[in-house]
Amino acid sequence: xxTLAEExxxxxxxxxxxxxxxxxxxxxxxxxxxxxxSSVTDMIKKLTDKQLVDYVPYxxxxxxxxxxxxxxxxVRKHRLWEVFxxxxxxxxWDEVHDVAEQLEHIKSxxxxxxxxxxxxxxxxxxxxxxxxxxxxxxxxxxxxxLSELEKGSSGHVVGVSQDNQSFLQYLNSLNITLGTPIxxxxxxxxxxxxxxxxxxxxxxxSNDVAKNLLIKQI
Amino acid sequence: xxTLAEExxxxxxxxxxxxxxxxxxxxxxxxxxxxxxSSVTDMIKKLTDKQLVDYVPYxxxxxxxxxxxxxxxxVRKHRLWEVFxxxxxxxxWDEVHDVAEQLEHIKSxxxxxxxxxxxxxxxxxxxxxxxxxxxxxxxxxxxxxLSELEKGSSGHVVGVSQDNQSFLQYLNSLNITLGTPIxxxxxxxxxxxxxxxxxxxxxxxSNDVAKNLLIKQI
DNA sequence: TTTTAAATTTAGGCAAATCTAAAAATTAAA
DNA sequence: TTTAATTTTTAGATTTGCCTAAATTTAAAA
Numbered sequence: 447x448x449t450l451a452e453e454x455x456x457x458x459x460x461x462x463x464x465x466x467x468x469x470x471x472x473x474x475x476x477x478x479x480x481x482x483x484s485s486v487t488d489m490i491k492k493l494t495d496k497q498l499v500d501y502v503p504y505x506x507x508x509x510x511x512x513x514x515x516x517x518x519x520x521v522r523k524h525r526l527w528e529v530f531x532x533x534x535x536x537x538x539w540d541e542v543h544d545v546a547e548q549l550e551h552i553k554s555x556x557x558x559x560x561x562x563x564x565x566x567x568x569x570x571x572x573x574x575x576x577x578x579x580x581x582x583x584x585x586x587x588x589x590x591x592l593s594e595l596e597k598g599s600s601g602h603v604v605g606v607s608q609d610n611q612s613f614l615q616y617l618n619s620l621n622i623t624l625g626t627p628i629x630x631x632x633x634x635x636x637x638x639x640x641x642x643x644x645x646x647x648x649x650x651x652s653n654d655v656a657k658n659l660l661i662k663q664i
Numbered sequence: 665x666x667t668l669a670e671e672x673x674x675x676x677x678x679x680x681x682x683x684x685x686x687x688x689x690x691x692x693x694x695x696x697x698x699x700x701x702s703s704v705t706d707m708i709k710k711l712t713d714k715q716l717v718d719y720v721p722y723x724x725x726x727x728x729x730x731x732x733x734x735x736x737x738x739v740r741k742h743r744l745w746e747v748f749x750x751x752x753x754x755x756x757w758d759e760v761h762d763v764a765e766q767l768e769h770i771k772s773x774x775x776x777x778x779x780x781x782x783x784x785x786x787x788x789x790x791x792x793x794x795x796x797x798x799x800x801x802x803x804x805x806x807x808x809x810l811s812e813l814e815k816g817s818s819g820h821v822v823g824v825s826q827d828n829q830s831f832l833q834y835l836n837s838l839n840i841t842l843g844t845p846i847x848x849x850x851x852x853x854x855x856x857x858x859x860x861x862x863x864x865x866x867x868x869x870s871n872d873v874a875k876n877l878l879i880k881q882i
Numbered sequence: 883t884t885t886t887a888a889a890t891t892t893a894g895g896c897a898a899a900t901c902t903a904a905a906a907a908t909t910a911a912a
Numbered sequence: 913t914t915t916a917a918t919t920t921t922t923a924g925a926t927t928t929g930c931c932t933a934a935a936t937t938t939a940a941a942a
Binding site for chain 1: 749752753754755759762763766767770771772774775778779781782
């Protein structure tokens, strides 16, 4: 049986390997999970014993086939619960993270399937993030990071790639939500920040923010 | 913060004190939680330190005011989730227990309140058990244990006071479900078993079963 | 009322998941 | 290419929740 702590490690490793392609480093995992590097080393050994990750000391870890499957299942559950909270229980998109973080660990295949059906097989969560299906396949996405758009191009927001409360509340304060039209006015080379228009009104955002905004171009 | 294990102990103590009125014994708790008496003693000390129970060594435990409040909250969550599973996700009444056992530990007041609203403030779970409201009040019940009915009297099933799968499946095999009309034909003194009719068809059931069937008399 | 049986607690240990501090390996800098 | 800085791992502890075995207390029986 896989423990709650193990599930959280798998999820963190998945997230990190999506960002950077190569192995997740001990420090990066520790950072992600707000714990100490030594704790990470301990846990990685346990995950290695269970064949959920491949590990070379000092070189980082990668999810194994079965580890990836587990991690994707957790992401699936997390995002389905988020849809439930927003569409059925009227939560706001910046209120769902902590609760979904708990719900994602409920173990019952029947529950996940029934929830998926109940929600009408959604393909994206309330932040626009793709929801893998029963077989672990992610729906194809046509979005780009806002930071990748060229000067002058425009589109609208279809998602965010981070769901922490402070980021979402910052977006709220900028009047950015799913569907908001955005145009890139100027790219500042110095710090990679952007001059953009949000619903025709101009604003300046950092590269950090632009990286986490998913845009579908027009 | 109260841990998962602590929550399970509080729930067990509440259940035991409903059955027997006086303090829950160490052995009874161990039995209920399928653990050892020595483990129970350990945990009781922790609960005592947190002032969730009152404990006199060798004399058993009682829930404190705050312990009772916590325990009732857990019962509330358990039963609300059961309603959700049956009415929204099409689970059968004998399939909900294990999942609800996990869901009851999700911590979010907002979630419980929103779920309650979403479900329409149900007063009973799929087994007919009362659901305490936000303030911890249980709805008034007019049911009796089938074992308490007199010879010749009749009514219909409004609940069961145990939700383990084998009991519920036995009821299914007897064609007993919520609403089923029942009449007491004969009470056997020897073992307190009963001759009854279920939907006009006669059957014989043990006292153990009769105690856990809640009947509203006609 | 003494003896026996049953229930409960204590003592000592173990596994999971974490930590701090120190050692070892790797990477970057001089 | 040595040295310094950083990253990672090891060693040794701690806490939680559980265990077995032994001691103690309470209840039941003779």
